[in-house]
Amino acid sequence: MSMLRGFLVLVLFFILGESMRVLFALPVSGGVLGMVVITFTLMVKGNVSDELASASQGLISVLVLLIMPGVVGVFFTADQFSGQWLAVATALLVGTFLSVLTTLLLMQLVTARGDGDGE
Known part of the structure; x- marks a missing residue:
């Protein structure tokens, strides 16, 4: 419940x-x-x-199932991206790098605060 x-x-x-x-x-x-x-x-x-x-x-x-509709949508519209492979690849690489960097910085901030609490 x-x-x-x-x-x-x-x-x-x-x-x-x-x-x-x-x-x-x-x-x-x-x-x-x-x-x-x-x-x-x-x-x-x-x-x-x-x-x-x-x-x-x-x-x-079940996160994979929540992401699946977007993946299927890209599959059916892939011909629209045929001339844009460099832009798509760059966006994927830069986006992945920025998300990993953001996660790293947030984890450092959170663990630094946790160490300073005296626990």
């Missing part, structure tokens, strides 16, 4: 993000807006509930 409550919270933030996208005519996915809102909400709250944590863990285990 707790996983269901956590999933309901995730769905509500998704709906909130979609509502914001439609209301303000933003060119961003409603899911992304919902993730931004839930991130700020959790930052203000200061912790994650057990229900939300268990629902998130359940979704992480």
Whole structure:
């Protein structure tokens, strides 16, 4: 039952993000807006509930299935990218490098704060 409550919270933030996208005519996915809102909400709250944590863990285990529609979409529109292979490859490499670098810097920041707490 707790996983269901956590999933309901995730769905509500998704709906909130979609509502914001439609209301303000933003060119961003409603899911992304919902993730931004839930991130700020959790930052203000200061912790994650057990229900939300268990629902998130359940979704992480099937993350490949959540990514699959985008991969299928690229497969069916691959002919549009035929003359743009250099731009696509550069974007993939730079994007991957920046995401790994950002993760590294955030982990260093978080572990430095954890060491300074005296735990």
